[in-house]
Amino acid sequence: MQETIIERTVRKTLNQTVKTLKLTVNSQEHSVMATADTPLLYVLRSDLHLDGPRFGCGLGQCGACTVHFDGKPIRSCVTPVGSAVGHRITTLEGLAAAYHNVNANPSAPAAGGTKLHPVQQAWIDEQVPQCGSCQNGWIMYSAHLLATIRRPTDSEIRAALSGLKCRCGSQVGILRAVQRAAKAMEEA
16 A cells, blocks of 8 residues: 555654754844754754744745844745754844844844844835735845845846745735835945
């Protein structure tokens, strides 16, 4: 009799070894117990209690789980935690500290007392979120965009954020917030 997909998945999971993995998240070293293929998102939320990255689709399609992996945005729901060992992970909680080059303290408000990242401040100023479920991904991708292109055009902003999903229609506010953040970063 042929093994079903569920049986194969359960057998594979039971045969994996839980290991101590060392991660650098928001400039802090952490040791976590997990199998190497556990989604990074699960470790960030369940073990490190970081609520910025959200579970959206679980398939890497919506972007709600986005974190920066050595400065570049990735979807943490489809990234195995084992691949994060030896790399720098930045979540929404550590974004301001990373921008201001301050050692992150995710339990302190505004990343250890520093100012917010210009994108985070623009999100507040423009009152972007409606439901807020997807905002983590939009903020993390916008921060990466502005780190690579200081004064992006509307079409460059749309292209950089094109793979993200928002069901409640915050896209116009998001565009205004990215433009505002770009201007604030240019003036700083």
